[in-house]
Amino acid sequence: MRIGKQDQSFTAIATSDAESITVRGHDLCDELIGKVNFTDYLWLLVLGEKPDDRQRQMLDACLVAIAEHGLVPSVQAARMTLAAGPEAWQGAMAAGLLGMGSVVAGSSESAGRYLAEVIEKAKSEGTDVETAAIASLKEHKAARRKVAGLGHPQHSGGDPRAVRLLAIADELEISGQYVETLRILDKHATDIIERPLPINVSGAIPAVILDAGWPLDALKAVPLVARAAGLSAHLFEEAQRSIGFIMSNVADEAISYDGKPSSKTQAAE
Numbered sequence: 001m002r003i004g005k006q007d008q009s010f011t012a013i014a015t016s017d018a019e020s021i022t023v024r025g026h027d028l029c030d031e032l033i034g035k036v037n038f039t040d041y042l043w044l045l046v047l048g049e050k051p052d053d054r055q056r057q058m059l060d061a062c063l064v065a066i067a068e069h070g071l072v073p074s075v076q077a078a079r080m081t082l083a084a085g086p087e088a089w090q091g092a093m094a095a096g097l098l099g100m101g102s103v104v105a106g107s108s109e110s111a112g113r114y115l116a117e118v119i120e121k122a123k124s125e126g127t128d129v130e131t132a133a134i135a136s137l138k139e140h141k142a143a144r145r146k147v148a149g150l151g152h153p154q155h156s157g158g159d160p161r162a163v164r165l166l167a168i169a170d171e172l173e174i175s176g177q178y179v180e181t182l183r184i185l186d187k188h189a190t191d192i193i194e195r196p197l198p199i200n201v202s203g204a205i206p207a208v209i210l211d212a213g214w215p216l217d218a219l220k221a222v223p224l225v226a227r228a229a230g231l232s233a234h235l236f237e238e239a240q241r242s243i244g245f246i247m248s249n250v251a252d253e254a255i256s257y258d259g260k261p262s263s264k265t266q267a268a269e
Contacts, residue, residue: 012048024048039063042225046218054172058212059222061168062205065161066108066223068230074099075234076247082235083244089235096231097224109219111149112206115181116216129177133184137192149182149203150189151196162204169208176211 014023021028024044032041036050039060043051051059069075078096085091102110122132140147166183169175182203189197206219214222238244 013045042221043214046221047213047215051213054174055212055214057172058169058174058208059214061165062209062222063226063229065165065201065226066205067226068233069104071247072104074104074227075231078231079234079238079242080244080248082238083242083248086239092235092238093228093231096234097228100223100227107148107202108205108223111203112178112210112216112219114148115178115185115203115207115210118181118185119177129181130184130188133181134188134192137185137189141193147185147189147193147197149206150185150199157196158198159200159204161201162199165201165204165208166199169211174208174212178207178210182207 012024014021016022023032025048026032026044032044036044037056039056040050043049043055043059071079074096077099078092081095082089082092118133118136119129121136122129125132137147139145166175166179169179182199186197186199205222209219209222210216
């Protein structure tokens with residue numbers, strides 16, 4: 001992206017005049033409000049066209065799978081922010097979304113780009129995906145790098161959300177090169193890395209949604225939109241019965257100070 005003057009100052013998403021509002025070529029009031037559900041609308045907004053039935057079901061399943069995941073760091077950040085500023089829902093929501101990085105929720109994008117990398121590696125080297133996947137896993141092993149989309153600290157026998165999403169993709173006949181690549185990585189990862197590495201939900205989401213036609217560069221939107229729904233529930237509950245300061249106090253009690261003692265403490269000793 002260039003900084004400064006740009007030649008094409010256009011947007012294809014929305015416009016309005018005194019009589020109407022147009023979104024992606026559809027009249028908002030006459031053709032969209034009350035006519036499409038939010039999953040359809042999300043797809044339309046991002047891609048410029050409505051999803052077919054299979055695409056809608058796949059995106060909907062991904063949104064449901066990742067919307068809620070308990071008191072993870074991003075949720076704690078949001079709830080503690082609201083506890084400190086009860087009037088600032090927008091700030092608390094922002095705190096939660098900003099906490100979705102490459103480790104939690106944002107890992108779906110990393111996994112999707114890794115799948116694309118393995119597929120491109122196979123094409124550029126003139127080999128099959130399995131050969132490229134094995135080589136990539138060996139590189140990860142040598143560099144001690146985490147394999148994006150594989151492994152789970154709790155579900156070592158297999159992430160049930162991933163299993164369900166992949167089953168839905170199979171049922172809808174959406175499964176393609178991304179799901180195939182993910183399954184090949186799953187087939188070899190445990191033996192090569194030498195520890196259990198089942199497919200996790202952050203690996204399944206990009207595989208199934210990319211095969212459904214969602215763009216790679218918009219992958220991050222899926223967990224962000226989904227988690228916004230989960231954060232809404234946590235913030236509403238926080239407003240009704242706050243636990244923000246309880247979490248803060250528990251953290252304070254759980255963490256011990258190991259820095260330098262003060263001069264007063266040294267004197268007392």
